[in-house]
Amino acid sequence: xxxxxxxxxxxxxNLGRGVELALNAAPDMALCGVFTRRAPxxxxxxxxxxxxxxxxxLPARAPDFDVLILCGGSATDLPVQGPAFAxxxxxxxxxxxxxxxxxxxxxxxxxxxxxGKVSLxxxxxxxxxxxxxxxxxxxxxxxxxxxxxWGKGVSxxxxxxxxxxxxxxxxxxxxxxxxxxxxxxRAGEYPALSTADKHTRVCxxxxxxxxxxxxxxxxxxTMPNYFADYHTTVHFISEEEFARDHAGMAHGGHAIRCxxxxxxxxxxxxxxxxxxxxxxxxxTASVLVAYARAAVRLSREGKSGAFTAFDVPPAxxxxxxxxxxxxxxx
Amino acid sequence: xxxxxxxxxxxxxNLGRGVELALNAAPDMALCGVFTRRAPxxxxxxxxxxxxxxxxxLPARAPDFDVLILCGGSATDLPVQGPAFAxxxxxxxxxxxxxxxxxxxxxxxxxxxxxGKVSLxxxxxxxxxxxxxxxxxxxxxxxxxxxxxWGKGVSxxxxxxxxxxxxxxxxxxxxxxxxxxxxxxRAGEYPALSTADKHTRVCxxxxxxxxxxxxxxxxxxTMPNYFADYHTTVHFISEEEFARDHAGMAHGGHAIRCxxxxxxxxxxxxxxxxxxxxxxxxxTASVLVAYARAAVRLSREGKSGAFTAFDVPPAxxxxxxxxxxxxxxx
Numbered sequence: 001x002x003x004x005x006x007x008x009x010x011x012x013x014n015l016g017r018g019v020e021l022a023l024n025a026a027p028d029m030a031l032c033g034v035f036t037r038r039a040p041x042x043x044x045x046x047x048x049x050x051x052x053x054x055x056x057x058l059p060a061r062a063p064d065f066d067v068l069i070l071c072g073g074s075a076t077d078l079p080v081q082g083p084a085f086a087x088x089x090x091x092x093x094x095x096x097x098x099x100x101x102x103x104x105x106x107x108x109x110x111x112x113x114x115x116g117k118v119s120l121x122x123x124x125x126x127x128x129x130x131x132x133x134x135x136x137x138x139x140x141x142x143x144x145x146x147x148x149x150w151g152k153g154v155s156x157x158x159x160x161x162x163x164x165x166x167x168x169x170x171x172x173x174x175x176x177x178x179x180x181x182x183x184x185x186r187a188g189e190y191p192a193l194s195t196a197d198k199h200t201r202v203c204x205x206x207x208x209x210x211x212x213x214x215x216x217x218x219x220x221x222t223m224p225n226y227f228a229d230y231h232t233t234v235h236f237i238s239e240e241e242f243a244r245d246h247a248g249m250a251h252g253g254h255a256i257r258c259x260x261x262x263x264x265x266x267x268x269x270x271x272x273x274x275x276x277x278x279x280x281x282x283x284t285a286s287v288l289v290a291y292a293r294a295a296v297r298l299s300r301e302g303k304s305g306a307f308t309a310f311d312v313p314p315a316x317x318x319x320x321x322x323x324x325x326x327x328x329x330x
Numbered sequence: 331x332x333x334x335x336x337x338x339x340x341x342x343x344n345l346g347r348g349v350e351l352a353l354n355a356a357p358d359m360a361l362c363g364v365f366t367r368r369a370p371x372x373x374x375x376x377x378x379x380x381x382x383x384x385x386x387x388l389p390a391r392a393p394d395f396d397v398l399i400l401c402g403g404s405a406t407d408l409p410v411q412g413p414a415f416a417x418x419x420x421x422x423x424x425x426x427x428x429x430x431x432x433x434x435x436x437x438x439x440x441x442x443x444x445x446g447k448v449s450l451x452x453x454x455x456x457x458x459x460x461x462x463x464x465x466x467x468x469x470x471x472x473x474x475x476x477x478x479x480w481g482k483g484v485s486x487x488x489x490x491x492x493x494x495x496x497x498x499x500x501x502x503x504x505x506x507x508x509x510x511x512x513x514x515x516r517a518g519e520y521p522a523l524s525t526a527d528k529h530t531r532v533c534x535x536x537x538x539x540x541x542x543x544x545x546x547x548x549x550x551x552t553m554p555n556y557f558a559d560y561h562t563t564v565h566f567i568s569e570e571e572f573a574r575d576h577a578g579m580a581h582g583g584h585a586i587r588c589x590x591x592x593x594x595x596x597x598x599x600x601x602x603x604x605x606x607x608x609x610x611x612x613x614t615a616s617v618l619v620a621y622a623r624a625a626v627r628l629s630r631e632g633k634s635g636a637f638t639a640f641d642v643p644p645a646x647x648x649x650x651x652x653x654x655x656x657x658x659x660x
Contacts, residue, residue, distance in 0.1 A: 018591070021591055021592060021593060022591060025472050025473055025591070026472070046593070098660070101656055101657070101660055102653070102656060102657055105656060122660055127660045129466065129601075131659055131660045132466075132644050133603075134659045135644045135645065135647070135648060135655060135659050136459065136462075136620075136644060136647065138648065138659060139620040139623075139644075139647035139648040139649075140613075140616045140617050140620050140647070141616060142355050142356070143355055146659075186606070261348070261351055261352065261355070261608075261609065261612040261613065261615075261616055262351060262608075262609070262612060263351060263376070267608035267609045267612050268608040269605070269606065269607050269608055269609075269612075269613050270604075270605070270606040271459075271603070271604075271605055272602075272603070272604040272605075272606075273463075273601070273602070273603055274600075274601075274602045274604065275599070275600070275601055275602075276516070276599065276600040276602075277599050278591075278592075278597035278598040278599055279591065279592070279597045279599075282591040282592060282597050282599075283470075283591065283599050285591075286470045286471060286591055287470050290466075290469040290470050293469075308656060308660055309644070309660075310643065310644050310645040310652065310655055310656070310659075310660070311643050311644075311645055311652070312643060312644075313640065313641050313642055313643050314462050314465045314466060314469075314639070314640050314641075314642075315465065315640040315641055317465070317466065317469035317470070318465060318468065318469040319469075322640065322641070323432070325465060325640055326431055326432060326435060326638060326640070327431070327432055329461055329464045329465050329468060329476075329640075330428070330431055330452055330457045330461045330638055330639075330640070
């Protein structure tokens with residue numbers, strides 16, 4: 001225990017619970033505390049002998065941790081917590097608002113550099129592993145194109161949008177990649193595809209008793225930005241079916257790089273990373289835990305500031321020695 | 331030109347030609363010389379204003395280069411050239427004899443460290459990109475299993491073995507992955523699969539006139555180590571068909587990591603890197619060129635010794651700045 005990496009988890013929702021599970025599978029790391037905005041006594045965690053603290057105590061308790069895994073959301077939690085906690089301890093987070101990454105990076109970088117800590121931002125599978133495939137793909141095949149397909153998986157934002165419609169009791173929206181579009185990309189056709197060309201939207205809706213289902217369906221499929229540009233299917237189901245069939249958090253997708261080599265670009269290559277994830281939060285948590293190990297290693301090397309998955313040598317994610325990795329996995 | 335990375339190519343076969351092509355697509359790198367064991371005047375390269383030198387001149391000319399890309403074979407060339415040239419200049423190679431990697435690493439490491447140079451060994455797609463998928467997979471999903479499928483693609487060793495049979499004029503052997511086996515792995519069945527369970531062998535043979543085709547087929551399918559344990563198909567074809575249909579060097583494959591998370595391992599995940607390569611040597615060369623850029627960057631940081639793809643941050647493969655990468659690819 002004494003030599004293990006001491007990990008703190010900030011925020012105990014689906015992602016925080018996933019981190020707790022992933023740490024159980026890490027031989028060199030230990031969960032040493034959970035921080036929450038709720039009343040600590042109301043947060044029941046699975047691990048025994050691990051304390052739950054009010055997040056206000058983080059400044060005082062940070063020196064007891066090697067790294068904090070930030071499990072808040074990208075919309076409102078991380079923009080505040082990321083820079084604030086980077087000034088206290090090395091951190092890892094899954095900030096995923098693509099358009100705001102440069103700004104977020106710069107805020108976290110400044111805080112981490114002043115404190116002499118390491119912060120790994122935007123870790124997960126997209127941004128994260130898919131970004132890495134895009135980077136390797138662009139570097140190896142500079143003459144080419146990137147395609148990303150998401151799903152089948154739940155979009156929280158789209159599910160929320162449906163739930164705001166009058167007469168809707170509950171709803172879940174799946175983003176489903178269009179198989180024909182994937183096949184065209186894999187065949188090296190270099191099709192021009194919008195997000196709507198690449199995905200359909202499938203909605204499962206529990207309506208209030210007596211609600212006008214035709215009106216609800218119409219409001220969904222014509223909703224600007226969210227659904228109007230997409231091929232959208234709406235299924236009305238019972239509360240029981242909803243609970244039975246749509247509680248899961250599976251997700252996944254395909255990041256594809258197509259590229260040409262040869263004197264006149266006559267040789268075609270396709271690189272594809274496919275993920276099929278039984279649970280989006282459990283997988284993302286497992287990625288965060290591996291990068292928490294890397295953050296500690298970078299910090300022990302004397303590095304400081306913000307970094308992304310692009311900056312981390314793959315070997316830093318593993319508890320095994322370089323020699324063992326070369327022997328067993330190369 | 332003056333600010334470009336100065337690259338030397340050692341060995342001008344299929345791989346060396348591929349490197350020359352890949353360098354044309356790299357805005358920040360320039361081919362500045364080719365070294366050969368043949369008489370230089372007999373080696374015709376595509377690039378104008380680039381000289382071909384006898385490999386014996388490498389010790390004297392090495393200071394004119396930032397990095398050498400070694401394009402020799404793993405059986406006899408690289409075990410000698412790797413350590414010898416690592417003492418002269420930073421190098422990148424595609425050493426792929428898995429069992430001998432630890433020994434090769436140690437020889438190259440000693441030479442590169444004494445000389446204060448950087449050598450990246452075993453770069454390509456397997457070892458290389460597939461190894462990276464295995465490493466990310468093992469670090470993220472420690473409770474799981476690795477599966478690697480190769481092909482469809484030509485195995486040089488198996489083609490050579492057929493050509494040694496009496497009465498065979500020419501032959502090409504394709505390693506073909508078994509689709510049902512891939513499907514079982516993707517479905518999370520964790521099947522126990524030997525290399526023979528995962529691949530079939532398809533042979534195209536041009537027989538000498540009057541040769542006994544039944545005997546040749548029998549000698550192929552019963553050949554120990556190479557074919558006896560596999561499902562092997564033999565097709566006899568004409569010299570014309572051989573030249574028309576079997577001149578290509580396409581290859582590819584699938585590296586798959588299946589893993590479990592959750593309290594009792596109840597959640598299944600599959601990570602898969604698939605490659606479909608129009609030309610094995612052109613793609614491998616493109617990987618080598620991207621890592622040559624990384625070797626120069628590591629060297630400029632003051633690093634020395636041997637490294638593998640595991641030790642290189644993804645960003646080091648790209649000519650773009652960290653800021654641009656975060657903005658465009660993360």
